Amino acid sequence: MAAAERLARDRPGANVLAVQELHPELAEQVAACDIAVFLDASLRTSTVCITRVSPGSSVHGAEGHALSPAGVLALCSGLYGHAPEEALLVEIPAFECGFGETMSAGTLRMVDYCVQIISELLLGETTPEILLHLTPSPAAD
Amino acid sequence: MSKTITISPVSRIEGHAKITIHMDEQGNVADARFHVNEFRGFEKFCEGRLMWEMGGITSRICGICPTSHLITSAKAGDDILAVTIPETAEKLRRLITLAQWIQSHALSFFHLSSPDFLLGFDSDPATRNIFGLITKDKEFARRGIRLRKFGQEIIEVLGSRRIHTPWAVAGGVREPFDAAKRDHLLALIPEAKETALLALKTLTSIHQEFAADIPNFGSFRSMFVGLVAPDGALEYYDGTIRVMDASGNVIADKIDIHTYDDYIGEASENWSYLKFPYYKPLGYQKGMFRVGPLARVNICDYIDTPLAEAERKVFKAIAGNAEAVNNSFYYHYARLIELLFAVEKAEMLLHDPVMLGTNIRARAMINRRLGIGASEAPRGTLFHRYEVDENGVLEKVNLIIATAQNNLAMNRTVRQLAIQYMDGNKITEGILNRIEAGIRCFDPCLSCSTHASGQMPLHVQLLDCEGTVVSELRR
Numbered sequence: 309m310a311a312a313e314r315l316a317r318d319r320p321g322a323n324v325l326a327v328q329e330l331h332p333e334l335a336e337q338v339a340a341c342d343i344a345v346f347l348d349a350s351l352r353t354s355t356v357c358i359t360r361v362s363p364g365s366s367v368h369g370a371e372g373h374a375l376s377p378a379g380v381l382a383l384c385s386g387l388y389g390h391a392p393e394e395a396l397l398v399e400i401p402a403f404e405c406g407f408g409e410t411m412s413a414g415t416l417r418m419v420d421y422c423v424q425i426i427s428e429l430l431l432g433e434t435t436p437e438i439l440l441h442l443t444p445s446p447a448a449d
Numbered sequence: 450m451s452k453t454i455t456i457s458p459v460s461r462i463e464g465h466a467k468i469t470i471h472m473d474e475q476g477n478v479a480d481a482r483f484h485v486n487e488f489r490g491f492e493k494f495c496e497g498r499l500m501w502e503m504g505g506i507t508s509r510i511c512g513i514c515p516t517s518h519l520i521t522s523a524k525a526g527d528d529i530l531a532v533t534i535p536e537t538a539e540k541l542r543r544l545i546t547l548a549q550w551i552q553s554h555a556l557s558f559f560h561l562s563s564p565d566f567l568l569g570f571d572s573d574p575a576t577r578n579i580f581g582l583i584t585k586d587k588e589f590a591r592r593g594i595r596l597r598k599f600g601q602e603i604i605e606v607l608g609s610r611r612i613h614t615p616w617a618v619a620g621g622v623r624e625p626f627d628a629a630k631r632d633h634l635l636a637l638i639p640e641a642k643e644t645a646l647l648a649l650k651t652l653t654s655i656h657q658e659f660a661a662d663i664p665n666f667g668s669f670r671s672m673f674v675g676l677v678a679p680d681g682a683l684e685y686y687d688g689t690i691r692v693m694d695a696s697g698n699v700i701a702d703k704i705d706i707h708t709y710d711d712y713i714g715e716a717s718e719n720w721s722y723l724k725f726p727y728y729k730p731l732g733y734q735k736g737m738f739r740v741g742p743l744a745r746v747n748i749c750d751y752i753d754t755p756l757a758e759a760e761r762k763v764f765k766a767i768a769g770n771a772e773a774v775n776n777s778f779y780y781h782y783a784r785l786i787e788l789l790f791a792v793e794k795a796e797m798l799l800h801d802p803v804m805l806g807t808n809i810r811a812r813a814m815i816n817r818r819l820g821i822g823a824s825e826a827p828r829g830t831l832f833h834r835y836e837v838d839e840n841g842v843l844e845k846v847n848l849i850i851a852t853a854q855n856n857l858a859m860n861r862t863v864r865q866l867a868i869q870y871m872d873g874n875k876i877t878e879g880i881l882n883r884i885e886a887g888i889r890c891f892d893p894c895l896s897c898s899t900h901a902s903g904q905m906p907l908h909v910q911l912l913d914c915e916g917t918v919v920s921e922l923r924r
Contacts, residue, residue: 328613329513332556332560332579332594332597333594335594336598373513373556383579383583386583387591
């Protein structure tokens with residue numbers, strides 16, 4: 309959320325949606341994009357993890373009230389006949405999930421890093437392929 | 450040797466669950482259970498927070514009905530402040546509650562349930578989902594998504610943001626409405642109404658096709674509980690509690706929400722994180738009741754919008770008008786009646802000049818140490834009960850969530866379906882589909898409802914017919 313809000317502020321040309329969960333009505337907007345970047349907090353990684361997302365082929369990612377990124381892309385294709393040419397999932401590690409009003413220093417650093425690389429992508433200064441092969445982001449303290 | 454069959458996970462519901470079917474020596478179904486494996490803990494970790502924060506905290510419980518938690522929390526806050534909120538604020542809160550119904554009910558029908566109906570329970574499970582539906586009728590799927598988007602649009606317009614809006618607060622709301630926003634939403638009403646009617650027409654047209662299945666979809670006698678307006682109309686935001694029995698008799702009425710604790714108890718079982726609320730006067734198990742669309746449309750005397758009221762009369766005729774409609778399959782029907790009602794009622798509210806008022810918030814200090822809020826979330830009555838100290842710091846929190854209130858009924862539904870469709874030890878895709886579809890009648894939201902504190906590690910047991918553990922797995 310923090311990274312998305314910063315991108316919305318710093319990159320007014322980008323279409324940034326900050327949502328609690330991925331829901332089917334997002335497909336219409338995502339379908340109109342050339343590149344989709346899904347940003348999410350993650351407990352399964354200790355560094356920023358970037359992976360390519362492909363449209364889910366069937367039930368995968370469309371089983372509950374919320375969708376996975378692959379499920380959203382599948383809906384894009386199925387409903388609107390067009391999905392982004394490139395879609396990336398950027399997972400930002402969450403190090404501290406207790407009560408608090410700020411993020412941990414480690415996660416804040418990862419947010420900075422993500423905002424920077426996604427900004428570069430939006431400005432055409434880097435490509436999805438380069439991002440996919442980046443060395444891991446700096447680890448947390 | 451008896452046998453336990455496990456279906457895990459249950460798909461197309463919110464959250465994680467599994468079902469076990471317990472067979473006896475003769476290969477007959479002895480029992481079936483709907484287990485909820487998720488653990489949250491919201492009630493406990495809210496203690497020590499300020500009551501003003503509860504809207505923001507509890508709206509994060511769930512991604513599908515955050516607005517219901519926000520509104521109910523604000524109402525508990527009103528109670529602690531001991532204020533009557535301005536009329537404009539109440540009507541604005543009513544509108545956002547209707548929007549919550551619209552987006553949630555549309556998702557439930559178009560995205561999760563209609564594949565079962567339109568593609569058939571015995572169709573290939575690989576395609577019996579939203580994608581199969583898209584292949585069959587793309588425009589139908591698109592319309593459903595646009596209807597849900599309409600509900601989300603109202604929430605976003607009122608709350609100024611899509612999620613975690615801090616818009617509703619103790620004492621009222623933060624931001625007034627304006628004519629431009631109203632006109633924007635009014636322009637979306639005609640298609641929303643048309644789609645709600647299309648959904649109803651689609652569902653009712655397949656009732657005959659599923660005539661053989663419907664009697665087995667959680668058809669049992671239970672009580673029904675929900676809020677009704679002072680004149681008995683379908684209620685969604687306020688009102689008093691009404692309890693109806695299976696025969697359609699109102700057995701308790703005009704119950705002040707502050708006394709809910711006298712009527713609703715919460716039991717626990719060691720095999721599920723989801724509590725088992727029951728109607729206290731009849732005790733656990735006998736006090737099984739249902740909440741949500743089926744209950745609300747059963748218990749109300751009328752619906753105060755014309756199209757939904759006409760459909761309610763058709764609904765009531767299913768059980769001969771006097772009797773309550775006891776079959777859980779008709780949750781879908783009741784849900785769509787409510788969907789139509791919500792669109793009609795939203796239109797009525799949008800035409801109300803009071804909505805554009807600017808007196809939207811009553812301000813006060815902590816005047817009571819106990820606050821209770823209740824509203825009708827999409828899945829049923831939602832209660833927030835807060836005990837605070839003189840500064841508004843929470844000392845105790847109790848959240849009674851709709852899905853949990855249907856827990857006994859969901860277990861009964863699973864058992865009924867298992868008894869009807871299981872044939873010896875053979876479990877087929879069709880049986881799995883029907884059991885999952887039986888659960889989906891309730892459209893459960895397990896993320897919301899598993900907020901209790903405590904520890905229960907995952908534990909799987911295989912029991913013989915005498916209850917002896919023959920195999921055990923712990924995690």
